[in-house]
Amino acid sequence: MLLKFEASSELRLVDPSVSLTVLRKIRLSHLPDMTMTSESSGKKCGEGDGKVAGKSQRKVGLVYDETMCKHDTPNGKVDVECPDRIRVIWEKLQLAGVTQRCVVLGGSKAEDKHLKLVHTKKHVNLVKSISTKKKDSRRNKIASQLDSIYLNGGSSEAAYLAAGSVVKVAEKVAEGELDCGFAIVRPPGHHAESDEAMGFCLFNNVAVAASFLLNERPDLDVKKILIVDWDIHHGNGTQKMFWKDSRVLIFSVHRHDHGSFYPFGDDGDFNMVGEGPGEGFNINVPWEQGGCGDADYLAVWNHILIPVTKEFKPDIILLSAGFDAAIGDPLGGCCVTPYGYSVMLKKLMEFAHGKIVLALEGGYNLESLGKSSLACVQVLLEDKQIHGSSETYPLESTRRVIQAVRERLCTYWPSLDASMASNENLKNPSAERNSADALLREVEELKSLMAARDGELEARRKELKAKNKELEANEKELEAGLMLIRAREDVICGLHAKIESLQQERDEAVAKAERIDKELQEDRARSQEFKEDTEFCLSTLRREKELAIMAKNKDLEAKEKELEARLMLVHAREDKIHAKIERLQQERDEAVAKAERIDKELQEDRSRSRVGNGSFAFSQEFYEDMDLDELEPLSPEFNEDMDSEELEPFQVIKKNMERSHKKFIKDMECIKFIAIMAMAGESSGKKIGDCDGKVAGNRQRKVGLIYDETMCKHDTPDGEDHPECPDRIRVIWEKLQLAGVSQRCVVLGSSKAEDKHLQLVHTKDHVNLVKSISTKQKDYRRNRIASQLNSIYLNGGSSEAAYLAAGSVVKLAEKVAEGELDCGFAIVRPPGHHAEADEAMGFCLFNNVAVAASFLLNERPDLGVKKILIVDWDVHHGNGTQKMFWKDPRVLFFSVHRHEYGGFYPAGDDGDYNMVGEGPGEGFNINVPWDQGRCGDADYLAAWDHILIPVAREFNPDVIFLSAGFDAAINDPLGGCCVTPYGYSVMLKKLMEFAQGKIVLALEGGYNLDSIAKSSLACVQVLLEDKQIQGPPEAYPFESTWRAIQAVRKRLCTYWPSLADELSWKLINQKTPTPIILISSSDSETEDDAQGLLDQMSKLSIENPQGTLLENHQVEPASTSWRADLAKVDVWYASFGSNMWKPRFLCYIQGGQVDGLKKVCVGSMDKSPPKETVWETFPHRLFFGRESSVGWGVGGVAFTNPLANLIDQTHMCLYRITLEQFNDVLSQENGLNVDSDSPVFDLAALQLVDNKGSILEAPLNSWYGNVVCLGKERDIPILTMTCTLSAVEKFKSGEIPIRPPAKAYANTLIRGLVEGGRLSKEEAEAYIDKAVSKPL
């Protein structure tokens, strides 16, 4: 533990930036110890002093130069390698009186050529120039790039002096002018490498001197140099410089701590033995730990250095004399005493004739530095050795290290071979010494413990500081959070206000609805009154009529009696005449017989007398003689009696009666109609007035009607209520009768379908099933069969009804096709359009319309019907009909229905607009799928005008079938739409213009009895060509309707060229953005509308499935919780500026920048690219403004007016991204931090823009702080971000400048438009020019 701590503390301390206080503390903490030692050694010094007086023959050179103190930290901070280091040595030597006994030399600057013996030219020049004025500004930067180096104006000179001084002393010793010497220099040198200053060292003083002797002064005959480096740090520089040089034996003993001690790494390892010729001439003794003392060093001396030196026989010894292994040194962590140093030096004195040059290296405890230096100089002076502390044992690790070094080097130095023969020497068995030693070691252990504790305390302090900082950071974060919360509170307040205003709006709407309701009730009461009045009139009239008839009857009875009497008279006269005639006939017969007899006699006479002419004359005479006057004059007598006097007034009365009866009937019809219309509450006074004219109008069209009560037998088996109930057709029939229209139609009896006709579209199995379903045998199985079918009930009347329904439509169709009828309506049930070839479903058993259409095409080719249009306006998709003519181009099937992406009955994809038919039938199947309920007249008529009618014109059908379900009618319980009778009448009227008006309506769905009756009546009136009833004021289709229509047109325009043109903006803009506007602007507020309004209001309340608005806005501490929620929601981000270029937009998603963009974008948290890209044009105004932007420099940037208009168009590129990504884009666009605790634009905001349909002034006071909803694309909201409306006003007034865009920005827009395939380059340029030049 202890060692580990020391190592780490050392690590910190080597860093020159370590705070001064730490260093001071370390020095101070060791001071008492040092004082103690100095006291104890002081005595020894005293003893030594005595010896100073002894003979001193040796010439010891000393170099000291105050100039070297100029090298210091640039800012005056105290560094461990401080100028005082050499001052204290010099003072110590002076005080001890040893300088006086030495040859004191002045400092000497090194020559460049000598420095370049070991350093590169570049390095020498750098050190030389480092203190020049030119380098003033750069010096600190250079130093900071070096390892543990500071530099100032005095550094160059000091470095030159340090190196030069060592060279000087070495030269003098080699020359023999001095015996030995000590260069008290700084900066130190042994870490300096050939091309690099490091570890406080600029030039490698010792290496320069060694090289100088070897290379520059061969005359001095120095051939082998031993460099001993006892500095606690490894002499890495020196080692490298003589790595391959066998002339220099380098011996370094140092803390290594397995490479974790400065200078870190493997260089100081014992395996580093030199290379090439230098192999074996580099000896490292690496301590594994701190705490080494005299015993350890001396053991190394005895067992490695001394034996090797004996073998090497150096000519001179250079000693890198760092004293940082000394006891108390703040960096070294070892405990070599001055005594220890003196013994080590003494042992070296025995070689090279004592030619030793000491050069100061490290050593940072000024006290021990001074004492150790003194001890060494005293050895050089061969003063009597000072007493050392009793010998201690080397550390266990020391023994290990020595063993390893010896093993590694014994091949080069045989003297190391003997495997620790002298191992015993490492242990001193002296018990006395041991006890003293033990004490000393205890003291030292205590010291190091204290040092350790100091270090620990320091570490704790640092920890505390770090914690403090952390706390401060936390506090700041909390403060920021608090601010955010406050901001959020403001937002919530704003939203509260919005909610309140919305609630107020809602309340107002509810009040309005209530008022309307009240008015309605009043209306109803009025109509009730009217009804009662009418009924009263009716009964009065009836009574009057009855009385009149009775009076007339009496009259007539009297006349009758009179006439009867006269008749009897006439009869009597007749009898008389008859008798007369009989008598005359008898007389004539007698006369004739007489004449014949006479004639016979005459002929006999003639033959006798031959006279011939006499007979004729006789007969003539005879007739002339007949008395005709005997007959009574009959006719004048009769005429006198009857015509002139009595018959004429009778006939007049009769005629008058007939006329008044007719008028009465007519009046009755009219009154009935008025009453019905009033009861229905659907028509205004005007319509009632109109009706009179209509009834009176002439009608040539022959309209067929089929109704048969038998079809009412089909019912639920258990009598349960069911929407598809028998009353459906009853109410229609009654309505038509009451309205007096059935009387004007040709009413046909029903007819059962033939099996062979049914099998034109159904399978034999299916026909047989339906046929048998009502038989007794099937009684017990019927319910089970029905339960296996989709939405089907069956009873004993089902078979017959199904046969009648299909057969009736066939019959009607046949008569219309034949021309016997112009058109007709088959009021049949069960309905048919869901029935498929092999399956009954959706209340349908046989597909009535399909059977009839197929019958005309296949069974009656003689009628010339070749093309049939089937229009299915039932609110449900006509899946059965679609399938039956899927590949048949003779039948164009058009169905408009609720689809809701396959969620509405009959669920699935069949009703999708992509289902266009197949093979030859491709293009002959048209589905218009509504995305929602609520569709009304405007929506249906838009589909008529923009799809059905143009296609019908192209197709030119021979006959039209209408699957006339009325379940899209207002108030239908299943449909949820709101088509009025007027709407149906207009749709039908538009179809009457085709196929010469040959239209066959067949009832399908429709489950509100009132609505289906009224709608049916309206349709029959259209068939009769009655004057059209008036409709409600115009409303606009929903936006979703335009979307559906556009999708259908796009899908089908290849088959029907009339659909190819794009619908104009003006047209599509006529949409119903919010249901409120539709309701409030409507004059015909009926109960239904009021209900619709209430529905809308309930939808308007700002709630979402996850919870209320408030919950959504409650501040959550977790910063990322919102992301998961928003990542689930897709939006279209519509870009109109530089983001139209995809690579530029991707910067907002994936981070980075593109050409011309002057800032780097951070990107979104979710880097996934957009799921889809779509181009669209919006009726908004694009313009450029503001002076300059961060991203693009000087020039305007793009904005779009949040308000739409009819003239302008802005191209926008729509990227489908998540709402989470949209928030990140919004943040980046507005210079906000992406890593925010809450979304800028959350689900509630989305709901708001979605409902409001336009603008949210997002709470951002920035350029693009306004999120605008441009509508929807495939039901996904399209959002863009632009300036606020108030900013637009400021642009207009000039308060914010309008500016053309910077070139780079404009180019990015153009690239976006061109690469997106939207515009050509020329068009894109013109587009931008226009936006720039046109005044806002």
Ligand SMILES: [Zn+2]
């Ligand atoms: Zn050192």
Ligand SMILES: [Zn+2]
């Ligand atoms: Zn239906």
